[in-house]
Amino acid sequence: xxxxxxxxxxxxxxxxxxxxxxxxxxxxxxxxxxxxxxxxxxxxxxxxxxxxxxxxxxxxxxxxxxxxxxxxxxxxxxxxxxxxxxxxxxxxxxxxxxxxxxxxxxxxxxxxxxxxxxxxxxxxxxxxxxxxxxxxxxxxxxxxxxxxxxxxxxxxxxxxxxxxxxxxxxxxxxxxxxxxxxxxxxxxxxxxxxxxxxxxxxxxxxxxxxxxxxxxxxxxxxxxxxxxxxxxxxxxxxxxxxxxxxxxxxxxxxxxxxxxxxxxxxxxxxxxxxxxxxxxxxxxxxxxxxxxxxxxxxxxxxxxxxxxxxxxxxxxxxxxxxxxxxxxxx
Numbered sequence: 001x002x003x004x005x006x007x008x009x010x011x012x013x014x015x016x017x018x019x020x021x022x023x024x025x026x027x028x029x030x031x032x033x034x035x036x037x038x039x040x041x042x043x044x045x046x047x048x049x050x051x052x053x054x055x056x057x058x059x060x061x062x063x064x065x066x067x068x069x070x071x072x073x074x075x076x077x078x079x080x081x082x083x084x085x086x087x088x089x090x091x092x093x094x095x096x097x098x099x100x101x102x103x104x105x106x107x108x109x110x111x112x113x114x115x116x117x118x119x120x121x122x123x124x125x126x127x128x129x130x131x132x133x134x135x136x137x138x139x140x141x142x143x144x145x146x147x148x149x150x151x152x153x154x155x156x157x158x159x160x161x162x163x164x165x166x167x168x169x170x171x172x173x174x175x176x177x178x179x180x181x182x183x184x185x186x187x188x189x190x191x192x193x194x195x196x197x198x199x200x201x202x203x204x205x206x207x208x209x210x211x212x213x214x215x216x217x218x219x220x221x222x223x224x225x226x227x228x229x230x231x232x233x234x235x236x237x238x239x240x241x242x243x244x245x246x247x248x249x250x251x252x253x254x255x256x257x258x259x260x261x262x263x264x265x266x267x268x269x270x271x272x273x274x275x276x277x278x279x280x281x282x283x284x285x286x287x288x289x290x291x292x293x294x295x296x297x298x299x300x301x302x303x304x305x306x307x308x309x310x311x312x313x314x315x316x317x318x319x320x321x322x323x324x325x326x327x328x329x330x
Contacts, residue, residue: 001037001041001042001045005024005028005042006041006042006045006046006049008024009021009024009042009043009046010046010049010050012024012070013046013050013067013070013071013074014063014067016066016067016069016070017070018069018070018073018074021070021071021073021074022073022074022077024074025038025042025043025074025077025078026077028042029078029081035078035079035081035083035110035114036111036114036197038078039075039078039107039110039111039196040107040111040195040196040197043071043074043075043078043107044104044107044196046071047068047071047103047104050064050067050068051064055291055292055295056295057292057295057296068103071103072103072106075103075106075107075110078110079110079113083113083114084116086113086116086117086118087116088115088116088117088203088204089117089118089140089141089142090117090118090119090120090138090139090140090141091112091117091118091119091120091140091141091142091143091144091203092119092120092122092131092134092135092138092140092142092143092144092168093105093108093109093112093119093120093121093122093143093144093145093146094121094122094123094126094131094143094144094145094146095122095123095124095125095126095145095146095147096125096126096128096145096146096147096152096155096156096159097125097126097127097128097152097155097158097159098125098151098152098155099124099125099146099147099148099149099152099155099174099176100124100125101124101146101148101149102123102124104146104148104173104174104196105121105123105124105144105146105173106121106123107196108144108146108173108196108199108200109121111196111197111199111200112144112199112200112203115200115203115204117203120134120138120140122134128155128158128159128162131143131159131162131163132162132163132166135163135166135168136166140168141168141169142168142169142170142171142203143163143168143169143170143171144170144171144172144173144199144203145159145160145163145170145171145172145173145189146172146173146174147172147173147174147176147177148174148175148176149175149176150176150178150183150269150272150273150276150281150284150285151176151265151268151269151271151272152176152272153176153177153183153187153272153275153276153281154218154219154223154271154272154275156172156176156177156187157187157188157218157275160172160187160188160189161188164188169190169191169207169208170188170189170190170191171189171190171191171192171193171199171202171203171207172184172187172189172191172192172193173192173193173194173195173196173199177189177192178278178280178281179280180194181193181194183276183278186218186276187218190207190208191207191208218275218276218277219274219275220274220319222274222317222319222320223271223274223275225317226267226270226271226274226320227271230264230267230268230271233263233267233310233313233314234260234263234264234267236309236313237263237306237309237310237313238256238259238260238263240309240312241259241305241306241309244305244308244309245301245302245305247302259306262289262303262306263306263309263310265285265289266306266307266310267310269281269282269285269286270282270310270320270323270324273323274319274320274323279322279323279326282323282324282326282327283323283326283327286303286307286327289303290303304328307324307327307328308324308328310324311324311325311328
């Protein structure tokens with residue numbers, strides 16, 4: 001896709017110009033550009049750029065949401081063109097419970113339809129019990145589950161385990177499953193794909209090529225404690241914040257609210273790392289958060305203070321302490 005086209009599309013979604021974005025994808029379709037390329041090289045590439053702009057503090061959350069809504073409408077316009085009858089089989093596609101980034105999964109749904117699948121797209125944040133009910137009602141040939149944030153891995157594990165119990169093979173996708181999808185197999189998935197096009201290619205083969213063996217039980221008492229004690233951990237950390245970080249005394253209400261959210265993220269990512277048994281989940285989070293906070297003018301010492309305030313409450317939990325220590329020395 002020519003760079004001037006992606007820049008034009010970015011300008012349209014940046015201005016919330018839904019009509020203009022739909023007109024552009026329509027022009028490309030009329031010129032014979034394959035729908036797959038519009039989805040991947042225009043809409044998908046632009047969404048990645050939007051994420052980068054938000055992380056760099058050049059876009060607000062509201063602007064990112066508005067642009068994403070325009071891309072959803074543009075994607076629907078691309079999907080409106082008939083693609084023929086389904087020939088490969090039926091697949092259920094959903095975001096795991098708590099996963100609200102639905103556009104990447106929706107793009108995969110359209111790529112699968114273009115490849116001849118009948119797709120039941122269930123949308124964002126699908127509770128496991130509703131997913132399993134749908135499988136019993138429809139009997140698909142496969143399930144595709146999306147997870148972009150590692151904090152959703154415990155719920156992804158529960159959903160994959162339940163899908164396996166119904167006898168339906170599972171393909172997982174999304175950054176939440178770690179570099180190279182390293183956590184997907186541990187969750188019990190039969191396959192993992194790093195992109196929509198990879199997923200389409202994988203599903204076009206005879207799969208799963210081998211059965212998934214029984215997996216070790218994930219989670220332990222430390223994980224359970226972190227989940228159950230989340231409100232208390234955050235409240236205690238906030239109560240001690242000014243003493244540990246005097247600059248917080250001058251925080252506005254909005255800054256205080258953001259700090260509460262950040263404390264919650266620390267606990268959530270720590271719990272995910274303990275659940276899976278991978279410190280990298282937490283250290284990757286702290287590295288990424290440092291970059292985001294720096295772009296917003298927040299010094300790294302503020303994050304380290306938050307880590308320490310949570311650590312001080314977990315001295316009886318060695319895995320949690322070791323994980324926090326590993327993050328604080330980065």
